[in-house]
Amino acid sequence: MSKTRSSWQRTHTCGDLSSSNEGTECVLNGWIENHRHHGQLIFLDLRDRYGVTQVVVDQETGGALLGMFETVKRLGAEDVISVRGRVRRRDADKINKNRSTGEIELVALSLTVLSEAETPPFEVHDKIEANEELRMQYRYLDLRRRPLQEALQKRAKFVTAIRNYLQQNRFIDIETPILTKSTPEGARDYLVPSRVHPGKFFALPQSPQIFKQLCMVAGLDRYYQIARCFRDEDLRADRQPEFTQIDMEMSFVEEHDVLDMVESMVVHGMREGFGIELPQPFPRFDYSEAMDKYGCDKPDLRFAMTLIDCTALAQKSDFKVFAGAVAQGGIVKGICATGAAEKFSRKGIDELTTFVTGLGAKGLAWAKITANGVEGSIAKFYEGDKGKELCAHMGALPGDLLLFVADQKRVVNKALGDLRLKVGGILSLRDPKVFRCCWVLNFPMFEYNEEKGRWQFAHNPFSAPVDWDVKDFSVDTENIRSRAYDFVMNGWELGSGSIRIHRPDLQAKVFEFLGVSKEQQRINFGFLLDAYKYGGPPHGGIALGVDRIVTLALGREGIRDVIAFPKTATAFDLMAEAPGMVSAEQMAELQISSTAKPTS
RNA sequence: GGGGGCGUAGCUCAAUUGGUUAGAGUACCGGACUGUCGAUCCGGUGGUUGCGGGUUCGACCCCCGUCGCCCUCGCCA
Numbered sequence: 001m002s003k004t005r006s007s008w009q010r011t012h013t014c015g016d017l018s019s020s021n022e023g024t025e026c027v028l029n030g031w032i033e034n035h036r037h038h039g040q041l042i043f044l045d046l047r048d049r050y051g052v053t054q055v056v057v058d059q060e061t062g063g064a065l066l067g068m069f070e071t072v073k074r075l076g077a078e079d080v081i082s083v084r085g086r087v088r089r090r091d092a093d094k095i096n097k098n099r100s101t102g103e104i105e106l107v108a109l110s111l112t113v114l115s116e117a118e119t120p121p122f123e124v125h126d127k128i129e130a131n132e133e134l135r136m137q138y139r140y141l142d143l144r145r146r147p148l149q150e151a152l153q154k155r156a157k158f159v160t161a162i163r164n165y166l167q168q169n170r171f172i173d174i175e176t177p178i179l180t181k182s183t184p185e186g187a188r189d190y191l192v193p194s195r196v197h198p199g200k201f202f203a204l205p206q207s208p209q210i211f212k213q214l215c216m217v218a219g220l221d222r223y224y225q226i227a228r229c230f231r232d233e234d235l236r237a238d239r240q241p242e243f244t245q246i247d248m249e250m251s252f253v254e255e256h257d258v259l260d261m262v263e264s265m266v267v268h269g270m271r272e273g274f275g276i277e278l279p280q281p282f283p284r285f286d287y288s289e290a291m292d293k294y295g296c297d298k299p300d301l302r303f304a305m306t307l308i309d310c311t312a313l314a315q316k317s318d319f320k321v322f323a324g325a326v327a328q329g330g331i332v333k334g335i336c337a338t339g340a341a342e343k344f345s346r347k348g349i350d351e352l353t354t355f356v357t358g359l360g361a362k363g364l365a366w367a368k369i370t371a372n373g374v375e376g377s378i379a380k381f382y383e384g385d386k387g388k389e390l391c392a393h394m395g396a397l398p399g400d401l402l403l404f405v406a407d408q409k410r411v412v413n414k415a416l417g418d419l420r421l422k423v424g425g426i427l428s429l430r431d432p433k434v435f436r437c438c439w440v441l442n443f444p445m446f447e448y449n450e451e452k453g454r455w456q457f458a459h460n461p462f463s464a465p466v467d468w469d470v471k472d473f474s475v476d477t478e479n480i481r482s483r484a485y486d487f488v489m490n491g492w493e494l495g496s497g498s499i500r501i502h503r504p505d506l507q508a509k510v511f512e513f514l515g516v517s518k519e520q521q522r523i524n525f526g527f528l529l530d531a532y533k534y535g536g537p538p539h540g541g542i543a544l545g546v547d548r549i550v551t552l553a554l555g556r557e558g559i560r561d562v563i564a565f566p567k568t569a570t571a572f573d574l575m576a577e578a579p580g581m582v583s584a585e586q587m588a589e590l591q592i593s594s595t596a597k598p599t600s
Numbered sequence: 601g602g603g604g605g606c607g608u609a610g611c612u613c614a615a616u617u618g619g620u621u622a623g624a625g626u627a628c629c630g631g632a633c634u635g636u637c638g639a640u641c642c643g644g645u646g647g648u649u650g651c652g653g654g655u656u657c658g659a660c661c662c663c664c665g666u667c668g669c670c671c672u673c674g675c676c677a
Contacts, residue, residue: 036636036639037633038634038635038640039634041634041636043639045637054636054637058635060634090635093635094635096637119610119627120610121611122627123627125638129611130611131606131611133670134610136669187677188676206676206677232676233676234675236671236672237670239676458677459677461677568668570669574668574669
């Protein structure tokens with residue numbers, strides 16, 4: 001390899017040059033983002049990953065080299081060129097303040113066309129106009145734009161910071177199999193047919209869950225992996241068929257060990273990757289407390305407006321909707337939107353009513369607090385002292401808007417929890433530049449599946465119950481708590497984990513309660529259950545969604561915006577056109593056939 | 601699997617109640633121009649209105665089917 005640079009190769013990037021380089025001769029390589037012709041004077045905006053630099057070709061230099069001038073006249077968007085030129089400081093009135101390189105320009109001395117571009121299907125600018133479908137089809141063009149480049153660079157910076165942090169804290173980066181075994185519970189698996197084991201299939205991992213637990217049994221003590229996970233379920237703006245997790249597991253730990261470690265890691269990663277300072281400590285809520293105060297298990301802590309229980313007050317109310325709901329075993333809760341009375345017209349409140357009825361509530365009771373007392377749908381039941389009592393209970397002052405839902409607990413929490421977010425959004429309390437994290441602990445261990453008519457795991461089969469010595473899972477099942485925890489930022493669930501069951505007898509008991517036969521246990525998790533027979537340490541861990549964290553930190557719309565090559569909502573890659581057909585020979589070799597009707 | 605939205609020039613969009621030759625901006629091509637930076641000015645090319653069928657004298661528009669993209673509920677232990 002020659003140590004010398006070819007004449008066309010860049011000496012600087014398109015983000016490097018400033019007035020301090022005045023007079024130097026240098027070479028830039030890049031894509032033509034824009035060109036402006038003025039007859040005998042041509043401007044080119046040359047772009048690379050690092051920035052945009054204006055190149056000037058005029059008669060003074062270009063005229064002396066007519067060939068170059070004629071070449072430049074033919075150049076167009078996205079042509080790749082090399083320009084040798086001299087850095088010139090611009091006159092004060094010609095400085096472009098919107099660019100870091102705006103104080104200078106490169107006066108072209110010679111130019112080489114490295115690659116000519118056809119007219120692109122859309123204009124490659126920061127302010128994109130093309131729709132996402134087209135942008136995904138030509139993803140390599142979309143990726144030339146600054147917003148995408150920034151997302152990928154910051155994502156890499158974040159992940160690197162996480163790796164450094166974990167390395168320093170004695171975690172070992174361990175790769176686990178991509179070709180693994182299908183398990184019936186949980187999400188649908190992506191399957192891979194085996195050629196050498198005809199009729200058998202690998203599954204792509206939904207997460208490295210079982211393998212990381214085996215790492216603990218193996219005594220590796222602290223494991224991590226930036227792991228790709230695969231789930232064949234219907235997609236959303238925040239879900240892709242393949243996504244990335246920071247997967248971790250630690251031995252000989254309790255909840256606070258994991259939470260403290262992850263909290264410091266997230267703070268470090270957000271600071272290094274995005275320059276975001278997270279306020280600490282992250283509040284830790286019991287699941288039941290989160291449900292009571294926020295009506296959901298992933299509270300958005302950027303604003304208060306907590307749910308206030310008014311059941312006792314409502315019980316003695318003349319308002320039949322309130323008293324009646326309580327009489328039927330329901331509850332009444334309200335939120336107080338501070339200073340919002342004037343911001344919601346009658347029509348605006350009607351829209352909120354429609355919103356909550358769509359969530360199962362029967363209606364929305366409301367009150368505007370004025371200097372004279374209570375106005376609104378419940379006003380006549382809360383005159384005088386009763387109104388004062390209500391305001392005191394809700395912490396309401398004149399100018400505030402109160403909103404109430406009365407129903408069964410589940411309905412109230414769902415409706416009012418979602419309403420809180422909606423009202424918070426309308427009042428601009430959910431600032432995308434503000435970041436508030438929290439932990440939610442002690443989730444229910446089981447949930448009842450109405451369809452299947454049986455209890456099932458709320459989290460995963462290996463989460464330990466809060467009470468190690470629980471005698472009988474069939475007693476008071478819905479109130480049994482697991483040592484599972486979620487990490488939440490701005491109302492997004494970004495991570496989920498638990499302290500695991502490390503004792504085979506307890507694991508067997510859990511499976512037994514859920515009616516998983518010994519045979520099924522063996523088929524699905526036999527090797528894991530065996531492993532614990534040989535001495536499993538107490539351990540626990542977590543997995544954090546990288547795509548979601550980056551999306552949130554950068555204030556993007558969805559995770560497609562932070563993934564280099566994403567898929568559509570139907571799990572299709574518009575660029576690669578994957579999945580695609582395979583040849584009959586390939587199918588034959590795998591001894592499989594398709595029952596699908598051919599669609600083009 | 602269910603619900604909603606969208607699909608018209610390379611791109612972003614418009615087109616009255618179903619009615620003349622489907623328009624505009626931008627991109628592209630040609631011309632003018634030595635200080636632009638979303639350059640400007642003049643001219644031009646460019647259409648299977650996603651696809652298939654139907655109703656009608658007449659369909660971008662209405663109906664049926666289908667494909668694609670987006671959002672969402674179910675789903676995602």
